[in-house]
Amino acid sequence: MSEFDPSTHPHRRLNPLTNEHVLVSPHRNKRPWLGQTEAPQVTSLPQYDSDCYLCPGNVRSGGQRNPVYDQTYTFVNDFAAVLPPPAPSAPLAPHPLLTTEPVHGACDVLIFHPRHDLTLARLAVEDIGRVIDQWIHIYRQRGSQDGIRYVQIFENKGAIMGCSNPHPHGQVWSLSEVPTLPATEIASLKRYSFSGSPASEAPRGPKGRPCLLCDYAHLEMHQQERIVVQNEYWVAVVPWWAIWPFEILLLPYKRHIPSIAHLSAEEKSALANILVKITTRYDNLFSCSFAYSMGIHQRPTPSSSSQDEDEQDDIAHLHFHFSPPLLRSATIRKFLVGFELMSEAQRDLTPEQAAGRLRDCSEVHYLDKE
């Protein structure tokens, strides 16, 4: 029997943040591609689109008019998934299997820039700095409102992700409950901090206890196999347990940082810098505006008091997830269906191979070349 080789033999890897596995089938990379392979569409967008409800000065579907903003602009989503308090109180469940929790909160839209045709990859580093400042502002503002227990910042980019408007923007949903995935991750971070993890030179979490993500970033910096790009404070990897072909986990590795509100000026500017590098490599991979969902996971809300429970929240370690669906070209996507929907995530390309592909991409945007 041959030696085990993770770039050849089928195997499973564990995601320690969610306790879910991914089935890796690297031998399938030899499989012929039978589906469509189209040339990427090079669409050129106008700098201003009179039909875009996000462009400066235009009227939104809810009837309100955007100001002629010149940097970022934030407004409350006209069709929010959650509504401001008060929410009616919880009804008595007829049975524990039929429980209902009323929820309240707010959904904000954050426009990154007035230009209709730009994306994070093509914004100046200073413009991205302004987006980061707005994220921090909204996180602080919504996170200190009565009853808000989590502020979820995310961006959904690309028609292939169901986002029909290319105008660069993200969203922030603030909720009276900690949502499923962040709650699961925080529970894993707590468990890990009390486990006997192997001794390491990695930074430590609150009270000198081990932090899952400090330890993980430290391992990746040591191995260098899955790193896409790194700078003085941040490292972007295709994680060991990645589900999406070119999934990226971006996190600070020098110290334990619970939230974006804890970032120093240098850490913020290094973040702007690495965000441009990640999104530029993404666009260059298949010479197209690369679709993804991006989300920030961090301390549920900013620190507000010195209560015990509040301090426990510092166990969160700030990180960004990028989940892009593209697989082999600008037009071939991965579908999470069949076995993946019913049983377990599965991938063919290994995370190490994906990281290598992204490392090989230029940091000069393909539209800025020649």
Add this chain to the structure above:
Amino acid sequence: MSEFDPSTHPHRRLNPLTNEHVLVSPHRNKRPWLGQTEAPQVTSLPQYDSDCYLCPGNVRSGGQRNPVYDQTYTFVNDFAAVLPPPAPSAPLAPHPLLTTEPVHGACDVLIFHPRHDLTLARLAVEDIGRVIDQWIHIYRQRGSQDGIRYVQIFENKGAIMGCSNPHPHGQVWSLSEVPTLPATEIASLKRYSFSGSPASEAPRGPKGRPCLLCDYAHLEMHQQERIVVQNEYWVAVVPWWAIWPFEILLLPYKRHIPSIAHLSAEEKSALANILVKITTRYDNLFSCSFAYSMGIHQRPTPSSSSQDEDEQDDIAHLHFHFSPPLLRSATIRKFLVGFELMSEAQRDLTPEQAAGRLRDCSEVHYLDKE
């Protein structure tokens, strides 16, 4: 403050099988639809397609030729995600955060019928009976092979699900590990069986202990609010915790049944009957061949001995999940992106409203009308 009304007020519901929540935003149903609304394409397929690698007598991409089968036909996937044993043994993980499990197994393809143009909704009940018999045969055969710990039967239907071949077929992946989702569900069923659930007239699981799914089916039969269709042995509901707009959970409600190998002749024929009714209602909802992923969850493998661990597996309660992506028409789909990928599943239409829509559909297939 108004009374809580689940058809109006934002709230969360818990999925007791996965311990994940879904955020329900019923007030958003009033939202205007701004995206595309196209008429469904009525494509007429040939009964035999010389380019289809699943049609009788044709050559597959791996080079082998299908026999001229006249009922069902099963073959090993030419590009399987897992390979037969022996798998190389597990390497020593350099750190608990980087663990690898070698996996072995088999991937089978099950063609439901020789006709290229049919689907479960348009097969005769006897033809579906043959598909069920094949599922049982493969479950028994693969499930008794050395080292196989789970047999996952599923169907992935529709181009919108990445399935480019309309020839009616499903797949069976048999693995040396219990995959993430079935393992999570079985753990929940175990926990529930030892919890003090409220007294009920529902059937009981092994050793007279409560079964989460027996109790749940019993509640649904009592409330009747989320039932799409029911017959003497089976009930199909849009579950309390559904994520997909028209998601369906199909399960036996008369007695605790661990697997398809435990079905009586009457239960099997009632299953064939309700599968036609579900898929016909699906097709009629938007007058199109309705896309979905379907998966069977059950006892990991058939009973083989009287060992303690083997008996514990009887705690599984056989059920079918249907996850369809369509939302408002044959061409408007739900995307699991942004907040849903990063935080928590979300839906606008309530499960009760979705069940009502499906109940209102005819059981005569739209292509058989006029």
